[in-house]
Amino acid sequence: MKDRTFYRVLAAVVALCTVLTLAHVAYGAWAYQNSSIVQFIAKEPW
Amino acid sequence: MKLVKQLAALLAVVAVFALFNFSMYRVFTGRLGNNFSGASQLKSVEVANYLPFQPESDLARVDASVKLTGDLPVLDGAAALVPVYASVIENLYPQGSVTYEGGTFSSDNYYGENFAPDSAMQYNNTVRGYKAIVDGDTDLFFGAGPSEDQKKYAQEQGVELVYVPIGREAFVFFVNQANPVDGLTADQIRDIYAGDCTNWKDLGGPNRAINPVARIAGSGSQTRMEKFMGDRPFGPKSPFALTGGSIGYSFRFYLEGMVQSSSVKMLALDGVYPSLENIQSGDYPLVSEFYAVYRADNDNENIPILLDWLLSPEGQEMIAATGYIPVS
Numbered sequence: 455m456k457d458r459t460f461y462r463v464l465a466a467v468v469a470l471c472t473v474l475t476l477a478h479v480a481y482g483a484w485a486y487q488n489s490s491i492v493q494f495i496a497k498e499p500w
Numbered sequence: 501m502k503l504v505k506q507l508a509a510l511l512a513v514v515a516v517f518a519l520f521n522f523s524m525y526r527v528f529t530g531r532l533g534n535n536f537s538g539a540s541q542l543k544s545v546e547v548a549n550y551l552p553f554q555p556e557s558d559l560a561r562v563d564a565s566v567k568l569t570g571d572l573p574v575l576d577g578a579a580a581l582v583p584v585y586a587s588v589i590e591n592l593y594p595q596g597s598v599t600y601e602g603g604t605f606s607s608d609n610y611y612g613e614n615f616a617p618d619s620a621m622q623y624n625n626t627v628r629g630y631k632a633i634v635d636g637d638t639d640l641f642f643g644a645g646p647s648e649d650q651k652k653y654a655q656e657q658g659v660e661l662v663y664v665p666i667g668r669e670a671f672v673f674f675v676n677q678a679n680p681v682d683g684l685t686a687d688q689i690r691d692i693y694a695g696d697c698t699n700w701k702d703l704g705g706p707n708r709a710i711n712p713v714a715r716i717a718g719s720g721s722q723t724r725m726e727k728f729m730g731d732r733p734f735g736p737k738s739p740f741a742l743t744g745g746s747i748g749y750s751f752r753f754y755l756e757g758m759v760q761s762s763s764v765k766m767l768a769l770d771g772v773y774p775s776l777e778n779i780q781s782g783d784y785p786l787v788s789e790f791y792a793v794y795r796a797d798n799d800n801e802n803i804p805i806l807l808d809w810l811l812s813p814e815g816q817e818m819i820a821a822t823g824y825i826p827v828s
Contacts, residue, residue, distance in 0.1 A: 460506045467510055471517035478521055478529065485532040485540035491713045491748040492674075492755060496763035497531040498746055500678035 527743050535759045541605045544579035545758060547613040547623050552590040552598050559583065560821035564591040566809045568802050572597055573794075576622040576629045577642030578720050580754035581790060583822045584667070585642040589621055591818060592806060597621075627718040633793055634659045639800055641793040642666075644720030644751075660796040665789035666810050668825040670752040670774045671724050672786070673767045679745050681705040683768030686728075686785065692747060693725075695735020700745055709744030712737060721750050724788060752779070757823040779825060789827060 455463070534543040551557050560583070572593055575585040589598060599616035603609045613623045624632050626643050630650040633641040634657050645663065646654075654661050673689060675681060681703055684692075691697035693712045701707040714734065715722040747767075752774050755766065766774050770785055778784040792810065794803055809815045816826040 455503055455506050460509075464510060464513065467513055471514060475517055475521055478524060482524065482529045482532065485529070487716075488534075488542040489532040489540055490535045490542075490544070490759075491715060491746075492535055492750065492759050492761055492764060493533045494531045494713060495674065495676050495746045495748050496761045497533075498676040498678075499526055500676060500745070 535761075541612055542610065543605075543612050544625060545582050545611075545623075547582060547611075548600070548602065550582045550586040551600050552586050552593065552621065553595050557586070557590070559590045560587040560818045562591055562814055562818045562821065564809070564814055564818075566592055566805060566814075567594070568592045568805065569594065571800055571802060572620045573639035573800050573802050573806060574620055574622060574637075575640050575642065576624050576632055576638040578626045578629065578644060578790075579623075580669075580720065580751050580758065581642040582623060583758070584819065584824065585640070586621060587818055587822055588806065588810065592809065593620055626720045626723075627716065630654075630718070630793075633661065633795065636795065636798075639794060639798055639803060640806070642790070643793065644724055644788065644790050646793075647718045647723040647726070649718060650723075661793050662796050663791040663793050664807050664811075665827050666792050666807075666815075667819040667827050668779075668787050668789050670779045670784055670787050670825075671721070671728065671749065672752045672755060672774045673747060673749050673769065674755060674764045675747050675767060676745065677763050677765050679705065679765075681767070682765075683771060683773070685770050689747075689769075690729055690732050693729060693734050694732045695737070698738070698741070705745070709738070709741050711741040711744040711746040713746050713748040715749075720790075724751075725749050728786065753823045776825075787825075790824075 532540050534541060536543050536546040549558050552559065575589060577585045597620040599619040601614040601616055603612060603614035605612040610628065611623060611625060615622050622638055629641050629643060630646055631653065632638045634654045673684065681700060684703060688697060688703055692710055697703065698710055699707065700710055752766070772778050772784045774784045779787055792807060811827070816828060819826050
């Protein structure tokens, strides 16, 4: 793969992963406001 | 060889994002859910389990000597008190006075629970329930005492509310079952929520950050917690506290009798565990009354009849049978 092509693919992959991660963060922020603290504590990893 | 390196670089980028998201899921997102359906919406109680006039409903049935007729008061309440006011309807109201429609979550159906407009049972939970009683949409609200904002809203609307204590309940603190700490003092808990104590190792636990979890403003437990904190303000919380061991608060019966999660445990407070015996004996230090609340200008003639019955031996027997502590 040519360098130019590689960097384009790399940029697209980073952009896609960033969008998905931001969506995950946004979902978490919304769900935290609407969720039970009992479940939040019950599912805590120890 | 170059292609292999390029592919490896792409995979490494994907792996970094995947690892971050997986970690976030483990520590945070995967723990978000409601107590009854596992969905992320705020379903604080499965109302369908407490519908009056359904033989399979988990309600307290007593041999009531009073039956209401005529203008039936519309009852509403906090999530934790759904079993109580649904039991009142079960024992005193005529068949057919409740119409449950279920429903999906929306801005109009915040808890995913719908009752027909003419149903004698409604479910708005505390924040919306206090507004509904002030606005005259319901006749009796069952819940903990009001927050300052809720009192202020009633004053602004020129409404006087009457609070009738009908039972008692313990306010409890809880942690994950795997947390080795079994009890705290009241001052230690205030230190935690004020932000002055941030690690479990200072409380006899492991070297792990403390995540003090709070509830939404205006909820019954949040109002009770603000009273418990007194003059001490809630401190700011580090975002890294999310990775720590959490502590939360609730009312005992809601936690132990309704949600029934075996993955959390209640903490002893000042050396006293919130068992039913310790609450009834008065040894457990944080016991609050809960109320039936109505507008002073509500002239529904069934309200005093209902309240007199609730405070009678029959009514208090029903309170005890739901899992709460009688007021007398």
